Amino acid sequence: MNKYHGKSTTVLKPRTTKEVSEIVKWCNDRRIGIVPQGGNTGLVGGSVPVKDELILSLANMSKVRAFDDVSGILVADAGCILQSLSDYLAPHNYVFPLDLGAKGSCQVGGNVSTNAGGLRLLRYGSLHGTVLGLEVVLPDGTILDQLTALRKDNTGYDLKQLFIGAEGTLGIVTGVSILTAPAPQALNNVMLALPKFDNVLPLFKEVKRQLSEILSAFEYIDRSVYDLAVKHNQGRALDAEEVEGAECFVLVETSGGNREHDEQKLNNLLESLMEADEPLINTGVLATSPAQFASLWAIREGLTEAVSKEGKAYKYDISVPLQKFQEVLDITREHLKSKGLMREGAVRHVVGYGHVGDGKSGNLHLNVVADAYTPEIEAALEPFVYELVAKYKGSVSAEHGIGVMKTHALQYSKNAVSIDWMKRIKQLFDPKGIMNPGKVLP
Ligand SMILES: Cc1cc2nc3c(=O)[nH]c(=O)nc-3n(C[C@H](O)[C@H](O)[C@H](O)COP(=O)(O)OP(=O)(O)OC[C@H]3O[C@@H](n4cnc5c(N)ncnc54)[C@H](O)[C@@H]3O)c2cc1C
Incomplete structure (x- = not known):
């Protein structure tokens, strides 16, 4: 977004957790600020230095450490790019439980550190649930090894949760253990045009009722941003006359185990929506090929870019x-x-x-x-x-996340007691304040 600029002179790209630990200890002894950097795709300036901090890039830590194709548990270096992990899992018939538009550049350590939500949250839940363990280098250089592959582990405080969404302010994530999901055998999507916004919630209710276990995404797009996507060539789902009178659109995705069964369910849904006495939708287009499936998603994923071009x-x-x-x-x-x-x-x-x-x-x-x-x-x-x-x-x-962009706005969503305890936690882990200074907490 070209909003934040620092004056760093140094980027270090360690290859091992031990190297990260040595760098961090060295910086801590000298009170040198560190900005952990993943793919640098964050949207709140968290990975950008604000002064002259040292940048610690995880880009050279990009190996899969282990994968169990029975449990689906993947253990990877924090610098692995999201898309490369998806590609790694595909031949094993598993999918990564997170997907987002920046997948070609963002890293799993950055995803965990921002607690990224993305397009699959409705189906697989948040990283607070799917991440099983983390390896973190703490601000004094200590390595906190909680890289467990256990789904059940009620042995006191669950420390890893503190680092999920901490945006690099409590330590550097160097390894991630995560539960991946069996790959769906059939993926389908449909773009629906709605006459008015008031129909979105009743439609969501009806879609959940009819599609139940195969529903994997329900994305809302208002008319004006849809028009921007068409204007800036991000794709077109419906013909000009079909979008006439539409106030908004909804992209529905299903992921299931049986193509025929899923298509039947989607067709039944479309039919019942169109034939209702008071239809919730004007019209809809069901993807009939992998290319059309991709092009319907391209519109949704291209909205950010269309807005930037405008x-x-x-x-x-x-x-x-x-x-x-x-x-x-x-x-x-x-x-x-x-x-x-x-x-x-x-x-x-x-x-x-x-x-x-x-x-x-x-x-x-x-x-x-x-x-x-x-x-x-x-x-x-x-x-x-x-x-x-x-x-x-x-x-x-x-x-x-909060990054540098929203530190002043934290108070609108967190009360004074919560912010006070966040500050105490920061103080406990990072008493010298070297870890991503100026981010999250004002
Ligand atoms: C086109 C586009 C689409 C996006 N879509 C979504 C979306 O759907 N959902 C969503 O939630 N977000 C989305 N984002 C923003 C999202 O937060 C990031 O894309 C991604 O999760 C950040 O990963 P990264 O590796 O690029 O991290 P960076 O941008 O490098 O860093 C983000 C923050 O995490 C810290 N950090 C990075 N790596 C580590 C580490 N190893 N240890 C400790 N701290 C670390 C950084 O210091 C910084 O504070 C999108 C961004 C773009 C550009």
Whole structure:
């Protein structure tokens, strides 16, 4: 996003955990700040130095350490690229329980450190559940070896959970043990056009009821961001006349064990939705080939890029109750209008898309697309958006983390007692404050 710039002179790329430990101990003795860096794809500036910290890149630690094809447990170096782990698992008929648009560059250590959510969360749950163990180099250089392959281990405090989502502020993750999932035998998807946002929740309920165990993704895309994807050539799911009158779209994916059975279920779903007395959808397109399956996903995965091509985006990755998605977009648009900023030369679009979660709260990517980043627009958006999120008891960061970008906003989602205990934990692990200084905690 080209927002943060540091003045580091040094990048070190150790090859072993022992080397990481020696570097960290050396830095700790001299109070030298360290920024752990994975694939550098994070969206909140966490992997970017803010001053003159030393950058410790995990790029040279990229080996699979072990894989058990009975249990599906994978143990890998933290520097393994997500896509390469997926490729490694494919011939064994397993899939990595996390998938996201940055998979070609992001590393598993970075995924764990940001507690990345992504496109498969609805199916496989969060990394807090699938990560079984971690190897971490603590800020004094000690190696904390909790690289267990046990699914059940109730022996006191579960320390690894502290490092999942810590964004490199408590230590450097060097190894990850994770439970992978059996590869689905059949993957299908369908893009549905809805006449109004109010139909999204009833549709989600109906889709869950009819598809039950094979439902693996339910992604929401509002009309304006869909149009941006078409404009910037990220793909096209439906013909121009088919999208007429559609206020939003939903991409549904199924992953199951029997192609015929799954296709039948999807066809039945489509039929029942179209033939209902008051249809929840205008129309839908069911992928009939692997190429079409990929192209429907390409639209969803290309939204971030389409937004970047359109202008400078203020990105808010928030958790709010599902029924409030549209309200958040409308209120933000109206607010910018009232400030005289919804005009040419200032804000061009307020768009939204996101992962629909467990039916109560969902993850909305609210993007405000402007001609340029300006202090005026920023002042209109912050703390306005964060206060809105706090009003709904949501989260200012659903999945991207806090990094350097949102340290000032932490208070809108965490109360004073929680922040105080976070500071005490940081102090306990890293009393000299060398580990990713200036990130997460103000
Ligand atoms: C196109 C695109 C799509 C994305 N989609 C999603 C999505 O769907 N869901 C989602 O949750 N996120 C998404 N993201 C953001 C996501 O957080 C990152 O892509 C990814 O999880 C970060 O991994 P990384 O290796 O690039 O980490 P980096 O960006 O290098 O680092 C991220 C943070 O983790 C720390 N860190 C990195 N490696 C380690 C380590 N080994 N030990 C300790 N700390 C470490 C860094 O210091 C930093 O604070 C997306 C990003 C892009 C560019």
